[in-house]
Amino acid sequence: MTNEQKKVNLLGLSPQKMKDFFVEMGEKPFRAQQLLKWIHQVGLEDFDDMSNVSKVMRDKLKEMACVEYPEVIYHDISKDGTQKWVMKMPGGSSIETVYIPEGDRGTLCVSSQIGCSLDCSFCSTGKQGFNRDLSVAEIIGQVYVAAKSFDKPGEKRERKITNVVMMGMGEPLMNFDNVVDAMALMMDDFCYGLSKRRVTLSTSGVVPRLYELAEVSDVSLAVSLHAPNDELRNVLVPINKKYPIKELMKACNHYMASLPDRRKLTIEYTMMNKVNDEMEHAEQLAVLLKDTPCKINLIPFNPFPNSGYERPSNNRVYKFRDYLHSQGFIVTIRTTRGDDIDAACGQLVGQVEDRTRRSERYIKLRDINDNSPSV
Numbered sequence: 001m002t003n004e005q006k007k008v009n010l011l012g013l014s015p016q017k018m019k020d021f022f023v024e025m026g027e028k029p030f031r032a033q034q035l036l037k038w039i040h041q042v043g044l045e046d047f048d049d050m051s052n053v054s055k056v057m058r059d060k061l062k063e064m065a066c067v068e069y070p071e072v073i074y075h076d077i078s079k080d081g082t083q084k085w086v087m088k089m090p091g092g093s094s095i096e097t098v099y100i101p102e103g104d105r106g107t108l109c110v111s112s113q114i115g116c117s118l119d120c121s122f123c124s125t126g127k128q129g130f131n132r133d134l135s136v137a138e139i140i141g142q143v144y145v146a147a148k149s150f151d152k153p154g155e156k157r158e159r160k161i162t163n164v165v166m167m168g169m170g171e172p173l174m175n176f177d178n179v180v181d182a183m184a185l186m187m188d189d190f191c192y193g194l195s196k197r198r199v200t201l202s203t204s205g206v207v208p209r210l211y212e213l214a215e216v217s218d219v220s221l222a223v224s225l226h227a228p229n230d231e232l233r234n235v236l237v238p239i240n241k242k243y244p245i246k247e248l249m250k251a252c253n254h255y256m257a258s259l260p261d262r263r264k265l266t267i268e269y270t271m272m273n274k275v276n277d278e279m280e281h282a283e284q285l286a287v288l289l290k291d292t293p294c295k296i297n298l299i300p301f302n303p304f305p306n307s308g309y310e311r312p313s314n315n316r317v318y319k320f321r322d323y324l325h326s327q328g329f330i331v332t333i334r335t336t337r338g339d340d341i342d343a344a345c346g347q348l349v350g351q352v353e354d355r356t357r358r359s360e361r362y363i364k365l366r367d368i369n370d371n372s373p374s375v
C-alpha cells in the first residue's frame, strides 16, 4: 500500500458518497454497489481483479482512485480465538482493534480516534491524551482488515464479524461524521450487512451529539455511566461537569425513543474498588435507572500502571450485581480472562513495545453470567 496522493480512497466512501463519486464521473449509480461489494464483501483492493468492471472503467479508476487500508504491525491470536490487531496510522501513531468470539457471535471492538480528549480518570486511552480523529477509511479499515484476515483462499467469505462495538480507543461522538459514515458502511447490505441492533456506539456522554445521532442513525447505544451521582462522576468522567447525569439520561432516553424498534440502553459501569462499588452506589443507581429500560453491564476495572485504581474483589462485584438484580434489573458482568491483558477495555494504548512478552498470555472478554454480547 503506497500512500497515493490525490487519489480518492474508495474504502472511506460511505454508500451515498460512493454513489456521488460515480455520478460525478458520469457513470450509473449501480457502479457504486459493484465497487462496495468488491471492496467490503470480497476484500479486494486491486481494480484489475474486479471481474464485472469493464477494462475502460478499471483504467479510469486506477487513475483516480485507490483502496488503501491501515497497515497491520502486530496481530495476535489467542488459543480461545480472541484476536488483536495493532494498526499503524500515517504519522506514526497506532490504534488497536480486538475481535472477541462468543459462541455463534463474533464481536469486533473498533477504535474511533487516536487517543482521547475526554480524560476519564481510569482509562489509559484517556491518559495518553488526544492525537487525532480517525478518517472513515481508518475506522472501516479496521473491519476490512479483520474480515479479510478470516478469509480462506478460494473460499467464499464466512461472516465471522456479527457485531461491532465502537468501544476501542477514542470517543466516537467526538468524531461524529466519520463514525456515522463508517457505521453506515457496517450496516449496508452491499458491505458488511450488520443489523442496526448489532452495531453499538459507546459514549461517555457528549449530550448534544446524542441528539444529533438520533437524527441520522439507529444503531444501539451504550453509555459509560460509571457513577450514580454527579459528585463522583465529575471526578471519574470529567465531561460530566459539562453535561451532568440528568441531562445525559434525558438525551439517552430521547435517543432510545427515536429508534424504530424497542431496544434497551446499555449502561456501562466500570467498578473501581471502594470508589464506586459500595452498596450506597448500587442503591443510588437503582433509583437513577428505575424508569429507563436498560441492561447494566458491570466492568471490573482493568488495571494499568499508575492508574491509582484497583479492581474490586469478585465478592464485591457479585454483591453489587445481586442488589441490582433484586431491584429487577438485567445485569451482566464483563470479565477478563488471563492477566496480561492489554486488549481489555480501557487498556488500548496503541503503543508497540514489548509485544512478544505480552502475547504469551492473552485474554478473552465475555459476560460470565449470560451469553449476550460484550455490551
Ligand code: SAH
Pocket: 120, 122, 123, 124, 166, 167, 168, 169, 170, 171, 172, 202, 203, 204, 223, 224, 268, 269, 270, 299, 300, 301, 302, 303, 345, 346, 347
Ligand atoms: N469513549 C467511549 C468508548 C471507548 S471506552 C466511552 O467512554 O464510552 C469503552 C468502555 O471501556 C467505556 O465504558 C470505558 O469507560 C471503559 N473503560 C475505560 N477504561 C477502563 C478500564 N481501565 N477498565 C475497565 N473499563 C474501562
Ligand code: SF4
Pocket: 116, 117, 118, 119, 120, 123, 124, 125, 126, 127, 168, 169, 170, 171, 204, 224
Ligand atoms: Fe475517552 Fe472513553 Fe477513555 Fe473516557 S473512557 S477517556 S471517553 S476513551
